[in-house]
Amino acid sequence: MPDSMPLPLNYLWDELLKVSIIFQRPVVQRQFLAVILTTLLAWSISRWIWSQLRQRYPQLNIDEDCNQRLEWKQYGLTVIQYLSTPTLVLGAGSIVTLLFQQWGWFAGYLTDSLNVIAFFLLYRLCVGALFIFLPISFVKRLRVLFLGPLFFVCIICYTLSWFFDLRQLAQVNVLTLFGESILLKPLFISILGLYFWNMGVFLFEDLLLRIFQGQGFPNPRIRHVVSLLLRYFLIGLGMVLIFGYVGVSPTAVAAISGGFSVGLGFGLKEVISNFVSGIWLLFEGALKPGDIIKINGDISQVVRLGVRATMVQVVKDNSEEIIPNQIFFTQNVSTLTGSNNLVFLSLVVGADYDCSPPKVIEVLLSVAHDHPQVLEMPPPSAFALNFGDSSIDYELKFCIADPLIFKVVTSELICAVWQAFADHEIEIPYPQRDLHIRDGGLQVSSPPH
Amino acid sequence: MHRLSDHVLNLSLLRKIISLSAVRITGIVLCLVGLFCLTACSFQLRIQPEPEQNEPLQGQILLWIELPSTETEGQTGSIQQVVQSSLEGFKELYPQVKVFVETFPFRQIQTPLQSQIQRGAGPDLVGVRANPELIGIIKTGLLRMVDETDLRASQFRTEALKNIRYQGKNYGLPLFLTTQVLCYNKTKVETLPNTLEELIQQARQGYSVGLISGFLETYWGVGSFGGKSFENQDTFNNQQWRAWSQWLAWLKEAQNEPNFILSDNVSTLRQSFLNGQLAYLGCRSDWLSDFSQVLDKETLGVTLLPGQSNQPASPILETGIIAFSQASSTKQHQLALRLAQFLTNAEQQKRIEAAIPFIPSNKLVKINPQLFPIRATLQDQAKQALAIPLDEMEQSEVVVERGNSLYQQVLAGEISVNKAEAEIKATVQQEFGLEG
Numbered sequence: 001m002p003d004s005m006p007l008p009l010n011y012l013w014d015e016l017l018k019v020s021i022i023f024q025r026p027v028v029q030r031q032f033l034a035v036i037l038t039t040l041l042a043w044s045i046s047r048w049i050w051s052q053l054r055q056r057y058p059q060l061n062i063d064e065d066c067n068q069r070l071e072w073k074q075y076g077l078t079v080i081q082y083l084s085t086p087t088l089v090l091g092a093g094s095i096v097t098l099l100f101q102q103w104g105w106f107a108g109y110l111t112d113s114l115n116v117i118a119f120f121l122l123y124r125l126c127v128g129a130l131f132i133f134l135p136i137s138f139v140k141r142l143r144v145l146f147l148g149p150l151f152f153v154c155i156i157c158y159t160l161s162w163f164f165d166l167r168q169l170a171q172v173n174v175l176t177l178f179g180e181s182i183l184l185k186p187l188f189i190s191i192l193g194l195y196f197w198n199m200g201v202f203l204f205e206d207l208l209l210r211i212f213q214g215q216g217f218p219n220p221r222i223r224h225v226v227s228l229l230l231r232y233f234l235i236g237l238g239m240v241l242i243f244g245y246v247g248v249s250p251t252a253v254a255a256i257s258g259g260f261s262v263g264l265g266f267g268l269k270e271v272i273s274n275f276v277s278g279i280w281l282l283f284e285g286a287l288k289p290g291d292i293i294k295i296n297g298d299i300s301q302v303v304r305l306g307v308r309a310t311m312v313q314v315v316k317d318n319s320e321e322i323i324p325n326q327i328f329f330t331q332n333v334s335t336l337t338g339s340n341n342l343v344f345l346s347l348v349v350g351a352d353y354d355c356s357p358p359k360v361i362e363v364l365l366s367v368a369h370d371h372p373q374v375l376e377m378p379p380p381s382a383f384a385l386n387f388g389d390s391s392i393d394y395e396l397k398f399c400i401a402d403p404l405i406f407k408v409v410t411s412e413l414i415c416a417v418w419q420a421f422a423d424h425e426i427e428i429p430y431p432q433r434d435l436h437i438r439d440g441g442l443q444v445s446s447p448p449h
Numbered sequence: 450m451h452r453l454s455d456h457v458l459n460l461s462l463l464r465k466i467i468s469l470s471a472v473r474i475t476g477i478v479l480c481l482v483g484l485f486c487l488t489a490c491s492f493q494l495r496i497q498p499e500p501e502q503n504e505p506l507q508g509q510i511l512l513w514i515e516l517p518s519t520e521t522e523g524q525t526g527s528i529q530q531v532v533q534s535s536l537e538g539f540k541e542l543y544p545q546v547k548v549f550v551e552t553f554p555f556r557q558i559q560t561p562l563q564s565q566i567q568r569g570a571g572p573d574l575v576g577v578r579a580n581p582e583l584i585g586i587i588k589t590g591l592l593r594m595v596d597e598t599d600l601r602a603s604q605f606r607t608e609a610l611k612n613i614r615y616q617g618k619n620y621g622l623p624l625f626l627t628t629q630v631l632c633y634n635k636t637k638v639e640t641l642p643n644t645l646e647e648l649i650q651q652a653r654q655g656y657s658v659g660l661i662s663g664f665l666e667t668y669w670g671v672g673s674f675g676g677k678s679f680e681n682q683d684t685f686n687n688q689q690w691r692a693w694s695q696w697l698a699w700l701k702e703a704q705n706e707p708n709f710i711l712s713d714n715v716s717t718l719r720q721s722f723l724n725g726q727l728a729y730l731g732c733r734s735d736w737l738s739d740f741s742q743v744l745d746k747e748t749l750g751v752t753l754l755p756g757q758s759n760q761p762a763s764p765i766l767e768t769g770i771i772a773f774s775q776a777s778s779t780k781q782h783q784l785a786l787r788l789a790q791f792l793t794n795a796e797q798q799k800r801i802e803a804a805i806p807f808i809p810s811n812k813l814v815k816i817n818p819q820l821f822p823i824r825a826t827l828q829d830q831a832k833q834a835l836a837i838p839l840d841e842m843e844q845s846e847v848v849v850e851r852g853n854s855l856y857q858q859v860l861a862g863e864i865s866v867n868k869a870e871a872e873i874k875a876t877v878q879q880e881f882g883l884e885g
Contacts, residue, residue: 017509017547018511021510021549021573022569022570022571024508024509028568028569031568031569106568106776107567108568108570109568109570112568162568163570
């Protein structure tokens with residue numbers, strides 16, 4: 001049968017019935033029973049060995065989360081934990097297969113099962129080897145999101161090939177959409193291909209960021225922009241490649257896009273606008289993670305730049321806010337960390353008329369110089385502002401490098417100025433009110449009884 | 450401290466759980482081992498006695514069919530139609546039996562058959578040509594023997610039975626036979642050639658003759674020179690290979706005739722005949738279902754291959770057999786056996802024969818030559834054909850391979866026919882362990 005000829009959905013049902021014929025055979029039942037028993041037996045032996053080892057070496061914690069890198073003993077234990085079960089199953093399975101062959105029993109499925117276990121052992125060896133070279137948290141993510149599912153899919157396909165002709169199975173017409181047959185193979189490739197491609201891209205991006213970080217890449221903004229743009233480029237490329245390989249019908253695409261064009265125009269307008277704004281922001285570089293901005297009247301720190309939205313952390317209450325990217329193009333946003341992180345602050349204080357202004361200025365400057373957070377460059381400065389009602393007012397201007405700590409620095413400086421003034425007997429006057437009571441007395445009347 | 454104590458507590462709990470699970474699992478495993486032993490002991494590969502006759506047969510079985518060598522769409526379609534029709538007849542008798550059919554291209558069934566039966570999967574019965582590869586499957590014990598009572602050998606042709614017997618045991622039921630005949634175009638031919646001389650005369654007169662080139666493909670001419678058998682059962686057949694060398698000499702001369710085409714390009718020869726460019730074509734009997742779809746009754750004619758006086762042509766006879774998987778359950782084998790018996794009974798063979806040109810393996814099938822001249826010719830040709838017994842097929846394969854090489858060398862003029870004869874004799878002696 002040619003590959004391009006679609007098969008009806010009931011072909012699947014017929015194939016399942018054929019498989020049921022095979023499973024009615026004692027020679028097949030016996031093999032699968034042997035596989036299950038051997039696996040269970042080997043697994044329980046492996047667990048027992050493992051429990052014995054845990055009792056013998058209780059001090060060794062092989063919990064991967066606890067250690068960035070495993071010690072060699074820990075690594076040995078991990079290897080035993082990872083490889084003991086498949087190795088024992090493989091050994092026991094080989095013995096059972098040999099016995100089957102010796103007795104002249106059918107052992108084809110047993111041999112196939114050994115291949116699966118050998119493949120599983122190889123998979124675990126590979127994952128174990130990755131733990132040596134790559135960060136544990138990354139390998140764990142890699143295993144859970146990519147390698148594990150990939151291994152699972154391969155095993156499923158291999159197992160299915162025992163019972164089905166996969167080339168024919170791939171030609172089963174699952175449904176007809178816009179007059180086009182949707183076959184099992186393109187559907188399978190589309191779903192799994194997209195999943196594995198996207199996961200691969202995310203993990204690659206993760207690895208890339210770790211490498212950048214490890215190499216001490218100086219500019220986090222460039223690091224972030226490169227990884228983000230690479231991610232979306234690769235995802236787009238993957239989609240084009242996968243749909244191109246699958247051969248998505250242009251007619252169907254035209255029909256779908258035609259039908260949804262109005263919906264796209266209205267419903268997804270904001271999304272597209274945000275997306276374009278996000279790309280623009282990334283290229284422009286106006287914002288980067290860690291920037292301190294003033295938006296909606298609050299000072300916030302940029303946590304993450306996304307293509308659709310930007311996440312900021314509001315300093316006031318530590319809440320996180322997701323701001324659509326187009327806001328940055330339609331509203332005025334002040335950034336405190338645009339070209340540099342310097343923040344200029346000032347402190348106004350009054351001093352007694354009896355004190356010499358140069359002395360007060362000197363004291364103020366010394367307080368500023370003594371504070372560790374106040375930058376030496378640009379240097380702090382102090383000015384006498386005006387003759388007030390009860391004091392001469394002075395202003396201390398200083399500069400700090402971190403906008404998020406301005407309240408702390410200001411508070412500490414106020415305390416330091418008060419203390420310095422006290423030490424130098426400089427009085428901080430405050431308006432005083434004298435109450436004068438006039439003559440004539442106050443008439444007090446008692447209530448009638 | 451609190452966290453540490455929690456951790457210790459969790460660890461001890463974990464150990465308890467592990468040890469408890471291990472005990473439980475070991476218990477379960479031991480139970481399952483016992484169950485397995487009981488089950489394993491109860492499984493028997495031998496065929497159980499048939500159930501009571503009043504018990505209706507029911508179940509599902511899997512049938513694999515090897516398609517003919519040419520495998521054109523029309524031929525495949527007509528074979529599938531015949532199979533379907535036969536299965537419907539079977540279903541009328543046994544309504545609770547469902548048969549699933551899978552078809553495989555010619556000579557592409559052996560590998561999946563072997564690998565699937567080794568697993569215990571694959572078909573319950575398989576319609577396949579008897580060939581050397583089948584012997585490999587028989588030797589590995591993957592095909593089930595059929596006893597004489599199930600075979601009912603008396604109803605089959607003797608030649609057909611040679612292709613199901615291996616080392617004295619039967620490994621299936623013969624389903625059909627194929628051989629070679631001479632096809633001709635009725636609109637072009639006036640007188641049919643009875644002898645090789647007449648054939649070459651007609652070629653000289655302008656009637657184009659196409660013959661398939663090759664050792665086995667041209668072996669039919671050996672009979673015309675006195676070679677009667679391909680078999681070398683007990684003693685070395687000297688006359689047979691003398692006849693082969695004479696036949697080779699005849700072919701070498703004949704190929705120089707302008708209207709005599711000796712070619713190994715089967716598809717071109719077939720197409721030329723269907724297009725009316727060839728008056729005669731040495732064709733295989735299983736091509737006729739395909740030919741009859743293209744050429745009408747007034748155009749397609751079939752006659753015996755030409756021989757010489759009292760020495761008819763002796764084409765090779767191939768047998769399509771139904772073999773049974775050793776992996777099938779007792780019940781499945783009973784159903785498969787019943788289906789095979791149904792397909793090989795005289796009535797059903799007559800029905801199949803009526804649908805497509807076909808040489809029945811059942812000798813009780815009688816054909817009226819007036820009503821069905823092509824089918825009658827096929828039967829007549831089959832009577833003179835030579836079967837290669839399954840027992841000798843492996844050795845014969847080596848002989849055929851060597852024969853092919855010598856055949857090509859003789860026709861190319863590289864060696865003499867006498868040298869080719871000597872060499873093929875040496876090969877036969879070596880393979881069959883015979884003395885000259």
